[in-house]
Amino acid sequence: MRPWPTLEDVAGMAGVSTATVSRVLNEPELVHAETRLRVEEAVARLDYTPHFGARALASNRTNTVGAIIPTMENAIFARGLQALQEALAGDGVTLVVATSNYDPAREAEQIRALLGRGVDGLVLIGEARDPSIYAMLERRLVPFVLVWSWRPDCPWPCVGFDNRAAARAMAERVLELGHRRVAMIAGVTRGNDRAAARVEGVRDALARHGLGLDRTNLIETPYNLKASAAAARRLMTAGPRPTAIVCGNDVIAAGALTAVRALGLAAPADVSVTGFDDIDLALVLDPSLTTVHVPHRRMGEAAASLLLRLRAQEKDARSVVFETALVERGSLAPPGPMKGEAR
Amino acid sequence: MRPWPTLEDVAGMAGVSTATVSRVLNEPELVHAETRLRVEEAVARLDYTPHFGARALASNRTNTVGAIIPTMENAIFARGLQALQEALAGDGVTLVVATSNYDPAREAEQIRALLGRGVDGLVLIGEARDPSIYAMLERRLVPFVLVWSWRPDCPWPCVGFDNRAAARAMAERVLELGHRRVAMIAGVTRGNDRAAARVEGVRDALARHGLGLDRTNLIETPYNLKASAAAARRLMTAGPRPTAIVCGNDVIAAGALTAVRALGLAAPADVSVTGFDDIDLALVLDPSLTTVHVPHRRMGEAAASLLLRLRAQEKDARSVVFETALVERGSLAPPGPMKGEAR
């Protein structure tokens, strides 16, 4: 015998048809209070749980949305995801999360896997992906929203912020404090529009002072401590030292700060370091990290709301752009008097 | 018309029956190479993806396992989860993750939700949960493994380590260095056997020196920076100051370290701080954190392997226990000469 109860078992115990039980589960107001009670009792007694697959098959809905994030290993997306999930749960929708490991091919795979699972919607990070993927999503009529990223004229529904403008503002502040030897440790930009936009933003700011970013002062690294520490070490030991390092995110900045310390130097006295994202990590670093605050939770909530409205075919479901804020903490200061290889 | 292709469409295009297509998808070796090719072509041309729900319904398998973790917000489970996922993916199994927010009721809900989704197996954190849940799992014949936790005589399959012994070792080392005013900031122990075991371990060690843990030197806090910082502040400002604070995990330790710094004190000169878990965070703190190293990745892999073997009904599928290692870094040192309110 089947080790779990089915609708039919419940119906049998309650003395009604399966249709009625289904109604109790989905549209309780359609069934007489007394009957409903009997059914609910049977459900409870049998410890019945609906079979998800059967339900999906019959109703062609799953009350599930999928999100594909690059990784769970660092906390960048954690808070936003949590908020997304909570907001969705409020509407009875379940979130299932997959990871792509920053690999476009893997992301494409995961998208198809989630579609196969019949998700009612999709949350994707950033905008950069093959057009064929967007084509497929449109053909399948699956609502989706792009998060963490926003730019004027993005043709898709997004919930994000202007990475480029935010990075520009950060760099401008660094310059305003008098820094001129500015370096950047960016995330890997290939296939990552956020990382790329942040580089462009810094470039924008530097350009207005006749400065630039080239292979001597721009390094791309994966978002992890080891790689970013290595990058920082390289910047601080080869050629003229930067007085400020603008980092692509907080994790990179943490690695940089660690490397600086390991070299026997101090931040911000010897070199300022800035981050991006304002995750918890920024606060426990010493010095605490000057960074760009991103409203993770609000973005998650907004994404949920937008996605649900798209699903409901609401006409006015439009993209949402958030403001970011520069939060200045201990890791950024005016450049000190030149030491070391100053001429 | 349906916006996605079905098995039937593929069968039509390839000029075969749906049964054959199904075989191509599931047991390719059963079908003639030529036919197979035709089918595969049709699949590609139509961009066909099997309907997960239908498949689950018909075959009663999903190739999916579920994991329920307390939270994604801190990185404690991230690495292990990633490893779990990778290992499962190697066997064509998908991982779906849910969060309980350290709430037993919510965890129970999520378990039922995942069972409803027809997961072929379950990964749960820790052992402490209502017996009725274990009963249900057994009745449903769903294989499951408990991770992050292990003790002699645990009746369920686990992949973990001995939290109590590890915490004891940590505390013993603290005592060995000469500390006598030792305090602990633990995670919330209610419904969390790991947190509870760690408290017991510390108690064990202290007891051998005639010391104890009571409301003056033991505080439980949620696993977040704000709460743990507040706890540390309380410990350091009320009554005789501890010379060492043993923390329930690295996140708590990070909060404690931040609080210590904010009070104008220094670690380890004024107070030593230790953590537990050895997540990345431990390395970027200043001073870097003395903590208990937990082999997250290996645990994730072992959990995957054990679960798959349970699913395959292998008889020798047994629990796995890992060793932990004490890693000493800057945050722990012998107690300094008493300052402040020393009498």
Place this chain on the structure above:
DNA sequence: AGACAAAATGAAAGCGCTTGCATTCGCAAA
């Protein structure tokens, strides 16, 4: 009491797939 609408319920047809069993095919052996 009868007529009629509204409310409550049931019967049954799928949803897209897998799989046990029957059928067909090709080919070697008799």
Place this chain on the structure above:
DNA sequence: TTTGCGAATGCAAGCGCTTTCATTTTGTCT
């Protein structure tokens, strides 16, 4: 040529649910 047999394929019955439509019950108004 027939027979026998494995290999390849097709047929069709579900899997557990939702939902349309028909039917029965209830209540309201003459």
